[in-house]
Amino acid sequence: MYEVEIKRLDDQGRGIAFIENKITFIKNALPHEVVECKITKKTKKYNLGEVIEYKKKNQKRVDAKCPYFSICGGCSLEHLEYLDTLEFKKEKEKRILEKEHIHYPEIQVIENENPYFYRNKLSLKIMNGAIGFYEENSHTLISIEQCFLARPCLNEAINVLKTFRITNGEVILRCNTNDEILIAIKTKDSLIVNEENFASVKIVGIVLNDQCIYGQPYFYERIHHLLFKISYDAFFQVNPFIASHLFEEVEKNISSTNTVLDLYSGVGVLGLVASKKAKKVISIEIIKNAVLDNIENCKLNKCNNIYPVLGDAKTTLPKIKEDFDTIFVDPPRKGLDKNSLQLLLQSKTKKIIYISCDPFTLARDLKELQSVYEIKKFMLFDMFSYTYHVESLCVLKLK
Ligand SMILES: C[S@@+](CC[C@H](N)C(=O)[O-])C[C@H]1O[C@@H](n2cnc3c(N)ncnc32)[C@H](O)[C@@H]1O
Missing domain, CATH: 3.40.50.150 (Vaccinia Virus protein VP39)
Incomplete structure (x- = not known):
């Protein structure tokens, strides 16, 4: 265990400290904080560390809204006020x-x-029936109920996804500003798709392994007085x-x-x-x-x-x-x-x-x-x- 002072943030928002002269990146640690930490990974050039206890906190620290903040690799700045990010x-x-x-x-x-609930796209993993994201720098799945960055309709769609009974695979949920949802799934499993299970959300299409199995393989979005058709595999700003x-x-x-x-x-x-x-x-x-x-x-x-x-x-x-x-x-x-x-x-x-x-x-x-x-x-x-x-x-x- 080491007690260190955080010098500054790195480009990924991790706190930088030095342990035995080696640069150490510590998640969820802000400049000027003093933390007790443990090393979770050692390489020749750097260490990765994890906070065990905050001895002195930065006054700008705020509580992250997302319960998965300290484990999920998605959002890394939720411990700061928005303007500070x-x-x-x-x-x-x-x-x-x-x-x-x-x-x-x-x-x-x-x-x-x-700044919350804005994303129109969620990329999810499914492992042994659990739906979520990988933990940062690993292939361990964190099962999630909702993502604080995703539009609310996508979070509702996670519940619909559960009814498909997929064991292992990958899913991309996308939506437009009218909350119409397109689901693209890659899996070797066979799906249970029962329309009654998605009465609460507006699903416009389901694509399974690049084949459309329900509705259409695209959705429309209207932005800046323009109407865009967007296929399931085409890029669109998130x-x-x-x-x-x-x-x-x-x-x-x-x-x-x-x-x-x-x-x-x-x-x-x-x-x-x-x-x-x-x-x-x-x-x-x-x-x-x-x-x-x-x-x-x-x-x-x-x-x-x-x-x-x-x-x-x-x-x-x-x-x-x-x-x-x-x-x-x-x-x-x-x-x-x-x-x-x-x-x-x-x-x-x-x-x-x-x-x-x-x-x-x-x-x-x-x-x-x-x-x-x-x-x-x-x-x-x-x-x-x-x-x-x-x-x-x-x-x-x-x-
Ligand atoms: C960041 S997106 C921008 C798309 C568009 N300008 C927009 O704002 O929606 C980059 C695009 O480049 C395409 N792309 C990637 N590699 C490419 C390449 N080598 N040649 C042409 N297009 C490519 C991707 O498919 C994607 O649509």
Whole structure:
């Protein structure tokens, strides 16, 4: 057992202390707290620790609402006031940018009006009939009754899921702002699906091992005056309130333009936002159903200047011989691939709007892009409240 003082928080919101000169990451420990802890894992470079007793508490500490807070890896900042979580995210972002010597303007932070019960997607595990999440850094399941980040209708859907009698598998629950729910299940078990059991919730579809077995394999969402069809395997932003602010900001930052490229387009949301101001939008996306949704979304929203292309950005972008004056990039966590980054640098496109859910790969890519581009705007959207994750939007202008 060790008594240590917490020096600061790491990028995942864990307290940092030093035990015998080795950095030790301790969950649920805040700066200036003195804790008695035990080491739960030792590696050559660091230790992981667990608090046994708080000897001195930080005055900013609040009680976490979620009973699974200290064991589940989902939300890591619930022991802070909401505004302090935003300060943590801003400081984290600054540290990462400064490490890569990025020149950035003042960072604007967009708050989440509903920092609890906001997520429209829950990824659950089922083991031996119990439904829940894995404990942090392990494959031990924590059975849960509800998640404090998920929209209430998804928590109700967990009860419906119990009636399916799945023993082992994985489930993704998604919903729209009308509380319509789509369930996607991967399991080798046979299901018991009895409609009477879900009279209390609005289930629009059930997909079992990529086959639709009830209703339809998609749902609709209306955000920012646009209607989106979203298939069970297509990406959509997990926080509809923050997504609407993000779309507004994208719209604000494009003036009348000729040709827009929407790289990593998902179901086409950013291209649809831009289409009224653009002559032409080309979107590129790797998931087939998302591209088909994009085609449908163009019809639903009467946008006939969008050209969705199915393909890997890395190999598709070099084949597109167009001059773009605005490019949106919204890649997955791994950021831009080297080929696409080089093409962006050579393209001399006037404006790039880079949206990212990973500050490390964003900083890596900005380091290259800043040789040709200046970062005019930097915003953090609190898309993933009470977790350590951040969503950023950068507006880059050709120097
Ligand atoms: C963060 S999402 C953004 C989607 C969209 N911009 C939105 O806001 O809904 C990233 C998207 O990139 C797609 N993607 C991942 N790897 C890709 C690749 N190599 N080439 C093209 N698209 C890819 C994913 O399927 C996903 O739809």
